[in-house]
Amino acid sequence: MVAVRGAGSARWAGTALAVLFPFVLAGCGVKEEEPVPARPVRVAAVSFTDAHAERSFTGIVVPRTEVQAGFRVGGRIATRLVEVGDRVKPGQVLARLDSTDLELALKGAEARLAQAEAQATQTAANLKRYTPLLASGTVSQAQFDQVKAASDAAAAQKREAESSLAIARNQRSYSALTLEQGGVITAVLADAGQTVSEGQTVLRIATDQGREVAIDVAEGDVARLTVGGAATIALWADGDIALTGTLREITPVADPASRTFRLRVTLPADAPDTVRLGLTARVSFPDANSPALALLPSAALFQQGDKPAVWVLAPSKDRVQLRPVEVAAYRPDGVAVKAGLKEGELVVTAGAHRLDANLRVRVWDGGLP
Structure with a gap:
């Protein structure tokens, strides 16, 4: 009887240990590893286009020639016959001296x-x-x-x-101030009753010899432009106006302060009157020799040593690959890439410094994690 009771107890003890063993292990802190969730990444498709090959510059609409009109003799101004904005004809009397x-x-x-x-x-x-x-x-x-x-x-x-x-x-x-050219009065610098010296500027006149856009170009870009080249001109005040101009002049000497060159782009003779002097214009020069570029956000760029690179989504869509790229220009609206990527590839555009080639990723759908 004693032996029988001992055997039954042994069987009962073995069964209890088998049942309690997993709980004992759990109590000791041994857990199975949970899978790391895929990190969401924002991506953008690579698109090469020739539109970014244009060079655009901001300038001001100015007269081709502007006259600083003054009397050829000194004296007291008796009367002034014009105001700012008046259009004058050749030979018209603009002011008179006391004679x-x-x-x-x-x-x-x-x-x-x-x-x-x-x-x-x-x-x-x-x-x-x-x-x-x-x-x-x-x-x-x-x-x-x-x-x-x-x-x-x-x-x-x-x-x-x-x-x-x-x-x-x-x-x-000479007591009567006249001009051989017509134009528009842009400034009045002396008035009736004022005594002026010989040659002192009394009126500033924009002549009718045409309008131009004056732009300042950095020395790295001026070498790629030639006099006589075509340019596209757009006004910031009126986006519906698009004009074709001609590069007329490139100053031979750079400005000593800004180190830029002043360029003059002639507006067409049939430009509408709404293209007023002083308006802001954007001048674009096409560059047929420039390669197509892909514009990426600046946050997409990752520094691999001393060379730029980007994270490209692998074909499996769950990993990223670091790809060296060749940057054409760093622009205010992003980074222009000319080599290292293919059309249609997906590039990570945010959080590039937090990625790793072994990290599982998923394309972010715009929702909350």
Whole structure:
């Protein structure tokens, strides 16, 4: 009986240990490893396009020529006949000086000419009388030479007086400010009652010789542009206006402060009047020799040593691969890549520094994790 009870107890104890063993192991901290969830990544498809091969620059619409108009003589401005924004015609009087002093100077020149003419007439008559007397020996050669010299001097003084009178007449006409070219008044720098010096700027006028866009180009880009090349011009104020211009001028010397070159792009002659002076314009130059580029967000770039790289989604869609790339340009709107990627590949565009080639990933669908 005792043996039987012992065997039954042994069987019962073995069964209990088999049942309790997993719980004992769990109590000791031994757990099965749970799978690491796939990390969501945001991706974008690679797309190469020639549109990024254009070089675009921002500039200002300016007149091709601008005149700094001023009087050719000094004096007090009596009246100003134009205002800013007025359109003027060639030969139109824009302002006038007080011509009182100029009129007096003209009268003085006329009086000096009359005196010189009288003197020239008298000396010429004396010379005419002395000529036959010299031939008959009545007067000496020295006396005749003295009379002839006086006649020559009087004639020279007459010519000088005539020139002075012409100058005085011109100066009187200079009291009216006119231009040989038409245009638009862009600035008024002196007003009636103000005394101005000779040549001092009174009005600034944009002539009717055409409008242009002035842009500043860095020295790395100016070497790729040539005078006579075509350009596309778009206005920021009116996106519906698209014009085709021509690169007319490249300054030969860079600005010492900004180290940029000033370029002038001519607008077409039929440009609408809405293209006003001072408007902001964007000028684009096509580059047929530039390769197609893929524009990626700056956050997609990963530094592999000293070379740039990006994470590309593997064909299995659950891993990423680090791919070296060749960057064409770092732009305000992203990174322009010209080599290292294929059309249609998916590139991780955010969190590139947190990825690993062995990490499981999934394409983020935009929802919460």
